[in-house]
Amino acid sequence: MARIAFILLCHKAPDEVIAQARRLCAAGDYVAIHYDGRAPAAEFAAIRAALAGDPGVVFARRRVKCGWGAWSLVAATLEALRAALAAFPRASHFYMLSGDCMPIKTAEHAHAFLDARDADHIESFDFFRSDWIRTGIREERLIYRHPFNERRHRRLFHAALAVQRRLGLRRAIPADLRVMIGSQWWCLRRRTVEVVLDFIRARPDVVRFFRGTWIPDESFFQTLVRHLVPEAEISTRSPTFLMFTDYGMPVSFYNDHYDLLLAQDYLFARKISPEAQALKARLGTLYAATGLRFPISDEGRRLHEFLTGRGRVGRRFAPRIWETEASLGSGRELLIVTSKKWHLARRLVARMAEVADVPGVGYLFDEQAAGLPDLGGIGESLEKRNRHRRALVRMLFDHFGTDRLAICLDTSGIEAMRDFHTDRARVGVLEIRCDFSDADLAGHARRVGLAGEQTPAEALDRLLPTIRRDIAFESDRLDGAGFAGLLRIDQRRAPAENTAALAQFLSIPYEAAGKIARTDQLFAD
Known part of the structure; x- marks a missing residue:
């Protein structure tokens, strides 16, 4: 039977991190925690103290200071992966989660899902040919270097981009790689994680390339898995249910979304609002249940598009x-x-x-x-x-x-x-x-x-x-x-x-x- 080592990236709400780790371990699985290096040391100490002695929990060796869209998120993931791989030799799958994720199926259902197909579950679409990127820069993510974080230093980010464009400072993509893109919320088999880490050690040039890209957590693992794993063994579908607004922001789920979430054909959902305590309590109880069946309608994204689009009916005044x-x-x-x-x-x-x-x-x-x-x-x-x-x-x-x-x-x-x-x-x-x-x-x-x-x-x-x-x-x-x-x-x-x-x-x-x-x-x- 599948046993999952959850790679839990979090940066706030230590009480909820503790509850999440205990809940996942109670089902016989494992948790490797990376707590953002920017978060207060006292919060991290409280988490370590609460989970001390739990054989199903391990912590990343190094706390990385994380920034949205930066290489630091990949670095934090790698730290947690290495810790999980060493600590949990019986783990068959490694599943990425954030502190805002919650299960929308039982642990029993999740294990059966992973046992049903020997595959890696990760979105992996062609970076240039797919329409995965809806807004913002595309090719520029890869061919230019991004030393500044757009969210913290927006003017410097775009100024550096403009200078590189003007001077023609393009850089080459590694010739043997087909760059892919997809959600950073994936579940990989143990042997895939091992070959990815071996590849990283053997190819520092690839790591250097992705260090300079923008939002590498949406392309690094997606590219390497496609490069190293046969296509037949890849399910290009994230096991985590998430939706985005028209502005590229994740949709938050609230207390009245319980039935909708359970009807989606996914194992976890992101992201659950911090205010949705009743929803979190119900989903936490759900994960430990046994013998449940889940009728799947999978209409979540269409329903959200329908409901949120009612007040945004566009008009076009000229023919195409x-x-x-x-x-x-x-x-x-x-x-x-x-x-x-x-x-x-x-x-x-x-x-x-x-x-x-x-x-x-x-x-x-x-x-x-x-x-x-x-x-x-x-x-x-x-x-x-x-x-x-x-x-x-x-x-x-x-x-x-x-x-x-x-x-x-x-x-x-x-x-x-x-x-x-x-x-x-x-x-x-x-x-x-x-x-x-x-x-x-x-x-x-x-x-x-x-x-x-x-x-x-x-x-x-x-x-x-x-x-x-x-x-x-x-x-x-x-x-x-x-x-x-x-x-x-x-x-x-x-x-x-x-x-x-x-x-x-x-x-x-x-x-x-x-x-x-x-x-x-x-x-x-």
């Missing part, structure tokens, strides 16, 4: 460069049917084709299987379709040999609607307003990844009111968009009222529109 050269044509008419209930919009578009001879397609920008004809590579993925919206729709006009075309869009697709409204073609929008039961909202949450089949009912109950408000918000936002051709049909209206809207939207006689409005089960689920 490729769209300015992809007009649908001044003599054409695009009819957009929008609804959060996709099956209703598809049903209406199909009925429009029968009665009004207007060809149509489904949610071509929202779902892969939208019933598109073969248009070549432009339609092979949602990413490509959204990148070349107008070009794709223009090809649909040509494919059907028509100047009138209907498409379906989700009510959240207001950006696409705005894009089409800046085109020379005539564009109309028809919203289908309908009632939403809790079952409808739950189905929508599962379809878009906000919930899974195993999401606990109580977690889903808390989510549904937010989704209901969001649907109402999207509908109201259509009114504020200024679309001249915006019309609506409504499940609660009489067929005669919907007939008038359909006749205007399709520019067809009232009688023909009535046939559509009176379609059997038009609003049925």
